[in-house]
Amino acid sequence: MLQQFNIHKPIIQAPMAGVTTPKLVIACCEAGILGSIGAGYLNGDDTRAFIREVKKGTDKPFAVNLFIQEEPNIDVNVLQQARAALQPIYEELNIPDQQTVISDELYADQLQVVIDEQVPICSFTFGIPTATDIQYLKEANIYTIGTATTLQEALAVEAAGLDAVVVQGREAGGHRGSFIEPMQLISQQDLLAQVIDRVKIPVIAAGGIMTTEHVSTALENGAAAVQLGTVFLVATESEVSTVHKVAILQSKEQGTTLTKAFTGKIARGLQNDFTERLKDAVVAPYPLQHHLTLAIRKESAKQMRPEFLSLWMGENSYMAKKAPVETIVETLLKDVVLR
Numbered sequence: 001m002l003q004q005f006n007i008h009k010p011i012i013q014a015p016m017a018g019v020t021t022p023k024l025v026i027a028c029c030e031a032g033i034l035g036s037i038g039a040g041y042l043n044g045d046d047t048r049a050f051i052r053e054v055k056k057g058t059d060k061p062f063a064v065n066l067f068i069q070e071e072p073n074i075d076v077n078v079l080q081q082a083r084a085a086l087q088p089i090y091e092e093l094n095i096p097d098q099q100t101v102i103s104d105e106l107y108a109d110q111l112q113v114v115i116d117e118q119v120p121i122c123s124f125t126f127g128i129p130t131a132t133d134i135q136y137l138k139e140a141n142i143y144t145i146g147t148a149t150t151l152q153e154a155l156a157v158e159a160a161g162l163d164a165v166v167v168q169g170r171e172a173g174g175h176r177g178s179f180i181e182p183m184q185l186i187s188q189q190d191l192l193a194q195v196i197d198r199v200k201i202p203v204i205a206a207g208g209i210m211t212t213e214h215v216s217t218a219l220e221n222g223a224a225a226v227q228l229g230t231v232f233l234v235a236t237e238s239e240v241s242t243v244h245k246v247a248i249l250q251s252k253e254q255g256t257t258l259t260k261a262f263t264g265k266i267a268r269g270l271q272n273d274f275t276e277r278l279k280d281a282v283v284a285p286y287p288l289q290h291h292l293t294l295a296i297r298k299e300s301a302k303q304m305r306p307e308f309l310s311l312w313m314g315e316n317s318y319m320a321k322k323a324p325v326e327t328i329v330e331t332l333l334k335d336v337v338l339r
């Protein structure tokens with residue numbers, strides 16, 4: 001699948017909205033794997049600037065990843081309860097009362113930028129683009145990748161006409177790409193086994209892949225490539241905060257948890273004070289909860305209070321080791337027979 005882009009190492013650096021910077025994407029492309037821009041939270045202009053920065057640093061192909069936005073159901077009651085649950089933390093961090101930004105229309109602008117900039121590959125999470133948008137991307141000769149967390153979602157991605165599908169196991173760090181209820185938590189290996197003979201499009205395995213054994217197993221079980229996030233967060237070229245890197249490097253087995261408390265969408269990260277205190281709290285739907293907690297995350301970063309930060313990482317974060325991207329890739333492919 002990646003060979004058509006002249007990429008011979010079957011690894012994709014996962015798009016990570018908010019934490020991937022041009023430096024990391026460039027390093028990954030230059031190491032011979034597919035680098036991805038996590039553009040989920042960027043507006044059109046920032047998406048364009050990011051893409052141009054990457055183009056300046058590498059002439060290799062890369063991907064841009066977009067969030068399929070759903071209109072949140074605004075229930076004022078739920079919003080008030082979610083806000084009240086966060087109040088003690090606002091007070092602890094001395095955050096003044098503020099207006100909540102409700103929603104921002106980013107997606108249409110981002111998509112136009114991807115097309116204008118002739119980005120070779122565009123991936124999606126949280127859903128499937130409309131038929132019109134898929135047609136528009138195809139006319140622009142852009143390779144499209146969807147994300148699935150169940151067989152049903154993988155079949156839907158294929159039926160919509162996307163070119164490949166990432167199957168994201170429950171081990172994965174960051175947000176789950178789930179978009180068909182009920183959400184299920186299937187391990188990466190089981191999900192790959194369920195999907196591989198049921199779809200014709202290339203399948204990319206993601207979630208908890210940290211070692212050359214993990215990569216070999218996924219490829220032997222039919223994956224066309226693997227997509228890794230946590231491993232690259234601790235790369236020398238990763239510009240994620242030091243707090244986040246240290247949290248990953250010091251994390252222990254069973255140290256992560258799934259939580260909706262930061263954004264309203266379920267995501268995996270380090271279990272901390274915030275995830276524990278908000279465990280049973282009312283949470284506003286995405287992206288409202290994201291906006292409600294934004295000030296908390298910004299302020300706790302400033303005050304060096306990691307206990308209130310969203311420290312996204314996969315279930316196998318405790319296996320991550322700091323090294324330059326090139327070394328990480330070499331280590332991951334050590335026992336892999338490249339076809």
Ligand SMILES: Cc1cc2nc3c(=O)[nH]c(=O)nc-3n(C[C@H](O)[C@H](O)[C@H](O)COP(=O)(O)O)c2cc1C
Pocket residue numbers: 014015016017019038039040065124125147168171172173174175177206207208209227228229230231312313314315316
């Ligand atoms: C910090 C972080 C941010 C992420 N952001 C995105 C994103 O913007 N888009 C996306 O499709 N996946 C995102 N993911 C999920 C990855 O695509 C991938 O499924 C996951 O990293 C695989 O699990 P691993 O972290 O154990 O390698 C993110 C993951 C992490 C750790």
